[in-house]
Amino acid sequence: MLCQECRRAEANIHIVKQVNGKQTEINLCEQCARKKEELDFTFEPQFSLHKLFTSMLNQGLIGAREEKEAAALQCPTCKLTFAQFGQIGRLGCGSCVGAFEERLKPLLRRIHAGSTHTGKVPARARIRVRRLRELDKLKEELQQKVQKEEFEDAALLRDQIRDMEQEMSTESKGEKE
Amino acid sequence: MKQVQFSLSRWMEGSGPDIDIVISSRVRAARNIAGHTFPCLAAADETAAVFNKVNSALGGKPGLASFTFWPMNKLSDLEKQSLVEKHLISLFLARESNNGALLLREDEALGVMINEEDHLRIQSILPGLQLEEAWSETDRLDDIIEEELEYAFDQKYGYLTACPTNIGTGIRASVMLHLPALIMNRQIGRIIGTLPQVGLTVRGLYGEGTEVIGNIVQVSNQVTLGQSEEEIISNLHSVVRQVIEQEQNARQALLDKERASLADKAWRALGLLRYAQVMSSREAIQLISDLRLGYDLGLIKTVDHKLLNELLVLIRPGCLQLLAKRELNDRERNLERPVQIKEALDRHRTKVDKGT
Ligand SMILES: [Zn+2]
Numbered sequence: 001m002l003c004q005e006c007r008r009a010e011a012n013i014h015i016v017k018q019v020n021g022k023q024t025e026i027n028l029c030e031q032c033a034r035k036k037e038e039l040d041f042t043f044e045p046q047f048s049l050h051k052l053f054t055s056m057l058n059q060g061l062i063g064a065r066e067e068k069e070a071a072a073l074q075c076p077t078c079k080l081t082f083a084q085f086g087q088i089g090r091l092g093c094g095s096c097v098g099a100f101e102e103r104l105k106p107l108l109r110r111i112h113a114g115s116t117h118t119g120k121v122p123a124r125a126r127i128r129v130r131r132l133r134e135l136d137k138l139k140e141e142l143q144q145k146v147q148k149e150e151f152e153d154a155a156l157l158r159d160q161i162r163d164m165e166q167e168m169s170t171e172s173k174g175e176k177e
Numbered sequence: 178m179k180q181v182q183f184s185l186s187r188w189m190e191g192s193g194p195d196i197d198i199v200i201s202s203r204v205r206a207a208r209n210i211a212g213h214t215f216p217c218l219a220a221a222d223e224t225a226a227v228f229n230k231v232n233s234a235l236g237g238k239p240g241l242a243s244f245t246f247w248p249m250n251k252l253s254d255l256e257k258q259s260l261v262e263k264h265l266i267s268l269f270l271a272r273e274s275n276n277g278a279l280l281l282r283e284d285e286a287l288g289v290m291i292n293e294e295d296h297l298r299i300q301s302i303l304p305g306l307q308l309e310e311a312w313s314e315t316d317r318l319d320d321i322i323e324e325e326l327e328y329a330f331d332q333k334y335g336y337l338t339a340c341p342t343n344i345g346t347g348i349r350a351s352v353m354l355h356l357p358a359l360i361m362n363r364q365i366g367r368i369i370g371t372l373p374q375v376g377l378t379v380r381g382l383y384g385e386g387t388e389v390i391g392n393i394v395q396v397s398n399q400v401t402l403g404q405s406e407e408e409i410i411s412n413l414h415s416v417v418r419q420v421i422e423q424e425q426n427a428r429q430a431l432l433d434k435e436r437a438s439l440a441d442k443a444w445r446a447l448g449l450l451r452y453a454q455v456m457s458s459r460e461a462i463q464l465i466s467d468l469r470l471g472y473d474l475g476l477i478k479t480v481d482h483k484l485l486n487e488l489l490v491l492i493r494p495g496c497l498q499l500l501a502k503r504e505l506n507d508r509e510r511n512l513e514r515p516v517q518i519k520e521a522l523d524r525h526r527t528k529v530d531k532g533t
């Protein structure tokens with residue numbers, strides 16, 4: 001058996017570890033085991049997303065039945081594929097969640113207490129969300145004015161919406177630079 | 178360039194609520210900067226861009242005057258390892274990060290890891306059971322940073338993180354507990370079995386059988402999505418309170434039954450720590466635990482929590498070599514360890530004798 005840390009030397013040390021009452025066996029070479037003995041006092045997280053992912057895939061919970069289709073899913077921004085995500089257990093960018101949403105849902109349900117964030121909202125997002133809501137309201141009003149053929153009011157609203165949209169797009173450009 | 182010194186972090190100072198059982202409380206928040214690939218998938222120029230962006234955004238900020246910026250590539254392996262051993266950075270940041278850095282406040286109670294698994298990991302560590310206080314420190318620094326940098330945030334999924342286990346609040350709250358009595362009377366197994374059912378994770382270093390080395394376990398939240406930060410913190414807090422109560426009861430029962438042998442064990446531990454000539458970290462961590470229990474039960478008075486925490490950290494290889502000011506192999510470390518332990522004990526005794 002090869003050492004699971006360096007994958008080079010023969011594993012002649014077998015450590016049985018308990019995490020959450022479950023036993024896991026770690027097989028290491030002498031050199032890696034010595035390193036590990038000292039470093040494990042650091043309590044690094046050991047939750048194995050990879051294991052959960054693989055078991056859920058095997059149970060057909062995240063699209064094993066249409067495996068090829070699922071594996072070919074790709075994030076348009078960072079180009080990470082769903083298959084790669086399964087291997088590394090990490091998402092590549094802020095767009096990945098949107099790209100893999102349907103496949104991630106069962107996984108997130110298994111790990112977490114709910115499927116929607118209920119905690120802190122960053123101040124910037126707060127402002128943008130508020131303005132987007134305002135914008136939606138104005139657009140709705142515009143529709144009503146047009147239907148009622150109150151064109152003067154409608155024109156005013158249209159200008160207001162255009163100004164707001166312009167303002168928001170230049171702001172977001174400024175942020176990207 | 179400044180060098181990392183062996184200094185005491187605020188969590189090591191040893192005063193705080195329930196300090197006889199809770200060694201420290203930590204809250205960490207994972208954050209990513211909008212428009213940048215997460216570190217694990219990013220090319221070197223992208224992690225460098227994030228590094229520079231964070232450095233220039235936070236560098237001159239008045240709210241961050243007492244912080245020092247430590248780029249990982251400017252630190253020696255020993256310096257980095259000593260930071261890991263004091264729980265100020267992760268092993269990942271020390272070993273595997275590209276353009277990784279640490280922004281650390283003077284008292285070492287608040288810091289930010291840059292280019293860890295996520296662009297930013299803001300964390301606060303305080304002594305004793307102070308989860309709410311640690312969250313409010315983290316929360317405030319999060320607000321200050323967010324004035325300068327736009328976060329990757331989704332209305333439905335909250336703070337977007339590299340690992341789906343952190344998505345939502347991005348919060349990992351944890352406490353380090355010293356539970357010698359619950360481990361001695363074997364009730365620990367039952368507790369470890371029930372905690373996952375309430376969304377908590379328990380970790381410790383296990384030896385053969387059910388022995389927990391150093392009697393120290395870490396309890397943390399697993400859930401980050403679907404609960405608010407306050408719910409996560411208060412859930413952990415109330416479970417930890419129950420564990421504290423059980424440990425207190427177990428200690429009392431132990432004291433009633435085996436007072437003399439507990440005192441003997443603590444004094445023997447002190448004797449070995451003071452006079453042994455060769456010592457592994459494994460032996461040292463067990464002796465420190467015995468001594469700590471003796472002190473917490475009022476059976477030995479010549480030490481205190483600050484000294485015990487200092488010992489707990491200085492016996493680790495990185496800190497040990499930093500103190501010795503040279504690199505040491507395994508064998509040399511086992512010789513150096515008793516030297517440094519004795520010096521720390523002597524420093525403490527001098528302080529006590531002077532009445533300070
Ligand atoms: Zn190896």
Ligand SMILES: [Zn+2]
Pocket residue numbers: 075076077078079080091092093094095096
């Ligand atoms: Zn992506």
